[in-house]
Structure formats: C-alpha cells, structure tokens
Amino acid sequence: MAKAEARVWRWFALPGVFWLLLFVLVPTYAVLAVAMGRVDFLSQPVPAWSPIAWNTGYVSQAFSGALPGGEYWPAVRNTLVYVGASMLLCFAIGYPVAYYVARHAGRTKKLLLVLLVIPFWVSYLLRMLAWIGLLSPDGYVNQLLTSIGIAHPPDWLNGNAYSVILALCYGYIPYFILPVFAGLDRIDRSQIEAARDLGCTPFRAFWHVTLPLSRPSVLAGSALIVLPMFGDYYTNDLISASPRTNMLGNEINLFMQEGPEKYVGASLVLVLMAILMVGMAYYLYQTARDARRFA
C-alpha cells in the first residue's frame, strides 16, 4: 500500500522532470558538445555529440587564455576584482543594516522591512537606468560635486571601474541583506544575554556570539549575490560600455550574440563554470563545517 502510494507520486513529478531534462540537462550538454566540437568553413560550430569525437583544442585554449598573461586574463581579473570588491562593500553596508533591523529597530521594524524588500523587487534595469541619469555629465551627482568646488568631476559612465563596482553593489545588495536579516532575526536572544551576564562587553558579546552565529546566513547571502554577479554582463554594458572594464560575462555575451565564434563562447562558459565550482566547493565545505560546529 505505502509502496504503491509512493509510486503514484512519481507520476506527478514526471512532466516537470521531463521538462527539466529537456531544457536544463540537454542544453548543459550542448554547451559541452559545442565547446568540444569543430568548425565548418563558414566558422559555424559543428557540435560533437559523442564523447569519442571530442576535440579539446578550443577548451584548452580558453582555459590557458584565462590564466595570467592570457587573452582572457584581463576579463577574468576584472571579474574577480569587481565581484570581490562589491561583495566586501555589500557586507560592509549590508551587515550593519540587517543587524539594526533585526535587533534594534523596535517599533520601526515592520516599516524598515517593507523598505528593505522594495528594492529586492524593483527591476534591476530600472535601478541601473536611475544611476545612468544621476551619473550622466549634467546629472545630479556632478552638479553636486561642482557645487562643492570640484571643477572637473569624473567621467562616471565610460570605462570607470569604480562605477561598475558601485553599480554591482547597488544592484545586488538587496539580495544580500534579506538572508542576513533572516539569519540574525533567528538568533536566540538568551545566548547574547548569557554572554552579557557572564561579563562580556557588548562588543565582545557581538564578536563571540552574534557574529559566529550569523556566519551561515552571511555565507548564504554571499553565494546568492556572487552567482549572478559572475554571469553579469548588462551592468557593465550599461554603466561602463567600454571594453576596458569587460568581465567574463561580457566576453561570453560578445561571442554568443555578436559573432559566429560560438564555440569560443561555449568554451568560456566552461571556464566560468570551473571558477564557480571552486567557489561552490568552498561554500559547501564551510557550511558543512558550520553545521558540525553548531549541531
């Protein structure tokens, strides 16, 4: 009876699983097949569907190009630097905000929560559009800068790496704050009170109790923003529009949408996935460690 019951539920999952097989698993394999494939005389890709026919030439070219000194190294370096810097910014701004709303906001907590959720759901492209207006040469930011005496305000929107980092942080920080808030909100207050009763200063109680307990949610929030940042090309296109600040996502987008060399794009997707897997392994290792420590 129970076994027959369990088998019935399989039929519920079937259409969805079928959909995912067709449009997630097969496409992922297609990237591999194109990257490992060959090219016809019009330099159109000829995918190698069978592993026997695989040609690793393009893939090894892409991987060696991604190393320091290689063709794609500037893009890889930019990606790592921009993502790293904007993640640190997200933490420096987002953690205090999440901490305040979770622990000290009191009566304003509900209002603040709604205000934190709104940017989460405001279109990413509109938020970039807003900054393009503000940062344009005659925009409010430069008006402000000239009014306080800076004669030659910077050109924000043409290949400025700082603008890209700030824009990435601005774009993704709502997705960081909410999980960190949820984590901080779940911490049992009695643990902090215990630390205080045992003689900890507020700072030491924060450092030895709150911060370690919020680590899993900080990791989760970081993973949530790092994953899309690695595949981001539109922020850069909108805020910088210069090849100088190209990220890996821009290179992939260029090869996929604006040229016939789709096999190069597919190989670079494999590079991107390899980098992400290293990050993912670190994340899984850390969460497993946390689970052991707090179990």
Add this chain to the structure above:
Amino acid sequence: MSAVIEKRPDTELAAIGGGGAPGLRSRLSNPWGKPRFLVATTWLYIAWALLPVLLAILFSFNAGRSRSVWQGFSTRWWWGDPVQSIFHDPDYTSALLQSLRLAALDMVIATPLGVLLALGLARWRGRGAGSANLLMLIPLVTPELVMAVSLLLVFTQITIVPFSLVHLGTTAQIVGQVTFSLSYVVVIVRSRLASIGKEYEEAARDLGATRWGALRLVLLPLLLPAILASMLIVFALSIDDFVVTQYMSGGYSTITIPMYLYANARGGATTPALNALATILVVATLIGIGAAYLLYSVLSRRTSTADPTALVELSLQA
C-alpha cells in the same frame, strides 16, 4: 516644599547616569543607549537604495527631453505627446504587450507544472527521486547567462524534435522563462507542503475519502495560498527577466520592456518616455508581489495581522 524633595533624587540619578550631555565614552559603553551609528547607516542605506529609483520615476514626468535635468512637470511622455508618449509610440506599446503576454503564459504554464513537480518531489521515494531533486536545484544555482547560452545553443544547433519545433521568438522565450521559474514554484509550494504536514490528508483518508478526494478537497485548498503566491511571483520574475528573454528573442515583435530599457538606457536620443516605461514595469511587479504577500498571509492565516516577516520569507524563497 514637597516639590523640592521630589526633585532631588532625579538630579542625583542624572548625575550618576552621566548628566544631560553624556560623553562619547559613556555613550558607547551604554548597552541600552540608541545605536546611533546603526540608525544612521540603515536610513542612509534606505535613502541610497530608494531615492534614485524615485527620481527616475519622477523624471518620467519631466517636461523636457532630458532624463537627467529637471525641466518642469508634464504628463506628455505618458499620454500627452501624440507621437512619442508610451501609449502612442508603437515601440513602447509593442514591448509592453510582449512583456505582459510572456508573463501571462509563463504564469499559466510554470505554475501547474511546478505544483505537480513539488507534490511529486516531496513524496516520491525510491530510485530517481534524489537525481530529480538535484535536477530541480540546478536552475537555482546556475548564473542566468549560462542558462541562456545553453538554451540558445540547443535551439540553434539541434535539428531534431522537440528542439527543432522551438524557434527563437515568443516560443523560445516562453520555454526559457518557464525553465527558470519552475524551480521557484517548487520551492514555495514545497515549503508550504512541509508546514501543512500529512495529518489532514490522512484524517480525510481515514474518514473514507479516496486518494483523489483527499487531494482535491483537503490538500489543494490548503495549498491554495502558496499556489497563488507562486503564480504572482512567477509573473514578477517573468516581467523583470532580461537575460534569458533577450537570448531567446527573435526580432522586433519579441522585444520586451527590460530589453528595450537595456538597448536604449544609454542613448542620448531617448526621451523620459523610457522612464515611464520602466515605471510601469516597477508598478506591475510591486502590485504582483504585494498581492502575493497579502494572499499568502491572509489565506494561510499564519498571522492575524499582516506581518512583513512573511514578506521577507516569500522574497527569500524566490
């Protein structure tokens, strides 16, 4: 006389507490004091996060052509201008319609598919269940660009059914959007399924209901808030989506609002009508999310008064 006596303890207490103007040191070491630094950071962040958006919305009412310099109030970019306002310019109306069409179709396809998948994955034990769960998680941990590239390759390189039936354009856009929204539906419905438990259904079965009866009369009504909420979240995800929708597009008639914004945000020739278009996008999304939150919290009766924590949970699942 008595007033003087009552006042004295007050002044003594004030002296112990540091007086009217406490020094920085005592302010910092007082754990019950207002955390001024945190208050300032939080409100500055909120201003930073929301003011640019409000300004961009305000600029859709600009009287001039500029999107960065205010030239007075008008509604010409909304409906006043007979040629260039969003409801008259065919570029804008076409993008608006395509966005709504995709969101509606995505909602109608991804929600039932996701609800069935959630039910199946939550209760299916045995061979294949683990891999199916893993498969469902892949879209959640893949950057959208990777997903878009792989779908593009499938639809342009594979010449056998069913892939040959999907052409770049509305069909491919729908397939792509359903693929990434499916997992969100599963996550939302499954967490509700876990909080309901199996008791109600088992009670119905004990009282003589068939399996289908228990499912239809007991479980489905209990799941309804989550189903409706995930439907609205799919709407919001679809209408906001840029990467997959762009990669799957084919030609002018399949340009959506986010695609139009991306293509024209930097152009000097574009007018504040672009901001009006973006405003419509945001208002539609926020209405969808607000409705999802209200339905979810009212129908599931988790809380008697609306509690924004549910809003955070709902957003996090998405």
